[in-house]
Amino acid sequence: MSFRVLKCQILCLFLLSFLQVDAQSIRKDYREMTAYEKTELVNAFYAIRSASPDRIIDMANFHMDFFNYDNIDPSVLDIHFNLPDEPEKEIFLAFHRQFVFEMEQVMQEINPIISMPYWDSSEDQSTTSALWDEDFMGSFNTNWGLGRRLGQYNNLPSPSEITSMLLMTDFFQFSDFFERQPPHSGAHRWVNGPMITSASPRDPVFYLHHAYIDKLWHDWEEIHHTSFYLRNDMIRYDGTYVFGGETLPVVDPNDILDSRALGVFYGEDGLAELDNYIVSNIYNDQEYFYYQFTIEAGSNFIAPPGSRAVLESVNEVILQPGFLAESGADFLVAIDSQTPSELLSRSSIASxxxxxxxxxxxxxxxxWLWSEGDVDPHDAVVVIKTFPNPFDNHITIKLDKKRDCVIEIYNMVGALIKQEAFEFTDTLEVNNLYGLAPGTYVVKVVDSIGKTLVVKKVIKM
Known part of the structure; x- marks a missing residue:
């Protein structure tokens, strides 16, 4: 007989030491996140970016530096494109599983309720979906100057492509197809900006995309149970890489073939099934699993003596036969009925x-670019710097290459207040702006055929 914990039957249980506790995770489609989870996720990215040293920069630079050495020095270990010719170097799926987990762990040091959501790019393909809202992933495009061009290369996978890929039986063939074809490369190309380059971890949506990649690998492994690597080590996670004075852990890719090895589970369609897992507290003093819909624990989900874990849902937790919390385990099942103001009190990053x-x-x-031959390297990213911002007398704009273009400056009610043309230059300077009233303006750069290259907000002092 199963045991249900329902919202109407139990008061919310709350740990006073909440913010000092690290967590494991239930990852879910970002569309299944609560508003609080979304806010905390975005705030965590900002908090991590503002820290010193900046882990987002570090991870993006590492990914860029070790992206692919095939045409430079084949003896150097790298992350991408080792199949089919170099299976002895292959680590693509395992590396990115650990890479996303690293970022998730940093977030959970800030707030243990956070888990890395996933973006199902086979279903959610609109440039105006909630993923790109200004209070979610759209915030970074504006504030970090990512220059995304959503949908310029329409290579997102279809549900049938995903289904067919999951039917592939050979692990290396599956991994090679997965890496190079739309199920993985499509989102990198479709988002554009840094995502289409080897510096893709600059864009936070990289982690949502790769959480989905990890889920698909988990789904494939649940069917076939034949994942394996010839290597027993991975760059960055080989015991030699130091960040912020801390040496990152040693990880054998064959030790993380199952996402449960990291305490990672995936919720889908309102259900998170936690099974075949022993609470070990290897990574965290207390393991914390949060999902706003139904959590179902059973089938050898075990909390042994001395272990510490929490299962918390907004709606329902079901303890099925096969679940076991042994005597001496510190195990809590809870229903989260916190109000928005109470939730904010749980956060160390609310402000x-x-x-x-x-x-x-x-x-x-x-x-490197995620390209199949149809991407012009010089058109892949319009890199722009606008300075100074705030400005006083002038605005200087630096483009990625020389162009014929026009700068247009608009006030916030949409009136064009200044326009200036430039011929074959990558440095655009607009002077004599003393007369503009203090406030916010929009700078638009248009090329010679009328295509908008960049739109940015600037502030007049």
């Missing part, structure tokens, strides 16, 4: 500032 923090320009001659 984080979502500030502008642009990345340095990418040298497009030095980055």
């Amino acid at each position: 984080v500032k979502r500030e502008k923090n642009y990345f340095e320009e990418l040298d497009l001659e030095q980055v």
